[in-house]
Amino acid sequence: MSNANSLDVLIQALRRLPGVGVKSASRMAFHLLQHDRAGAQALAQALQVAADSVRHCQRCHTFTQADICGTCLDPQRDASKLCVVETPADQSAVERTGAYRGLYFVLMGKLSPLDGIGPKEIGLRGLFERASDGLVQEVILATNFTAEGEATAHVISEGLKTRGLRLTRLARGVPVGSELEYVDLGTIAHALVDRR
């Protein structure tokens, strides 16, 4: 059936988005075509522009349209601190706290040998060079507290420990606003050990 051919192509293309199955994709396609054609056009344009123009900052590897991102170029930032995060989303989470004024290194992933993601894929050599620029004094490991994030932090700390840098890890503990009763035991154990 030639009927609705470009609709099927659209549904297949939407399924390439993470977390979108065939039902969500159909719902999205229906919504865009029936209620928001301007949204469809805007999304098409934004995808095209981003796919053409977004690349990686040469210093911190985050997404940027320039050679070096605005954060790395900002003279107000403390060049002695380097915060290592997995993704630009993690970077912006740290940034939104307003509690950090140093620089970043964005791994754009995490070590995951089963998925074929090793030290090379997340650019650890680039990180080691970046951390050895003579200005960086402290590397803050802010990878996620998942198995892969912990393994990534471990490998980075092994690679950097002979370079005379201060290596720190985000504190583990009880989340703000939570009740002890509902916090998992591993977290409480860490919060006890790291009490202050």
Add this chain to the structure above:
Amino acid sequence: MSNANSLDVLIQALRRLPGVGVKSASRMAFHLLQHDRAGAQALAQALQVAADSVRHCQRCHTFTQADICGTCLDPQRDASKLCVVETPADQSAVERTGAYRGLYFVLMGKLSPLDGIGPKEIGLRGLFERASDGLVQEVILATNFTAEGEATAHVISEGLKTRGLRLTRLARGVPVGSELEYVDLGTIAHALVDRR
């Protein structure tokens, strides 16, 4: 910050998709830019083509690229039966059963006065004309079994009842494969009344 500007535009555009918040949109943008630029290009293209070429079948209102869709043009289909559904997704659900060989009328929505969707917005006049072509003998109301779907079916049956057509509604009953213990009481009551 000019940093990642087209990335922000992309995230905003992705948020126009139904059911996508800022976190999902960030995750989608990251995935496409980091792991699947070809997917981003394919999606941009599919959106553009669909937004430019997909329109409504003049007979049944479903999405199509032609004046009249393939289903309406198919001489094998039984023109004496007209199945009224809310969306193309509902149409394809009925179609996948293989149990129906008649034609369709797709409302492209449902009556929802609070959202400003009245009989005109879902093209009820077009349906009444379509059902009066002299060939249609039975109109099968296959709107959803929600409050709005039921109201829509009611309004359609009121509008068609003087035209000498057979009006039927999809059977309500116990879903195939389900255990009575877990079926809601309204459904069991309907299944008892409509027992055969």
